[in-house]
Amino acid sequence: MENIAVIVYGDGGELGSFKIFARHLKSELKSKYKRTESEHINRDHKFFSYLSSFNPDKEKIAELHIFSHAIGAGLFLGYKDPVIARQRQAVVDKAIKGKKKVNYDLAVRTETGAIQTDDLLLPRIIKKQSALRKIFSDDAFIKLWGPGALPRSMGKAARVKDLRTPG
Helix, strand or coil: CEEEEEEEECCCHHHCCCHHHHHHHHHHHCCCCCCEEEEECCCHHHHHHHHHCCCCCCEEEEEEEEECEEECCEEECCCCCHHHHHHHHHHHHHHHHCCCCCCHHHHHHHCCCEEEHHHHHCHHHHCCHHHHHHCEEEEEEEEEECCCCCCHHHCCCCCCCCCCCCC
């Protein structure tokens, strides 16, 4: 069984490409792992599909690094993506035209460039939860990098809750 490192990076918006940071980290991790994967992902469904593509019978993710903008509710891999911005505006315009409010479910569905904490409670993700947990090694960790990725009080890096542990 091979332990690997995985790096996912989203859109950097006005900060430029997060690819530069991902490439640098990948070169640093080469001495620690035989294999390090790096992937640009800026859609929520692609993030979960990408993780699901790893075969837990052959490899385990020991480190998952995510470079992304963030807010309190989630990671914004598709930050400043013009397609997402147009989709969001279309939803708002339709609500204004119909003199309605955008409800919670529609707002979550519209933010296709975000992995929101509430996405982890969606039935399609809950169904995959057991399989997703299996792709991580017993001592795996996730590190979030980027503006807003962690509260200021936590400093620049922090070990995040183990995804393999229920609840």
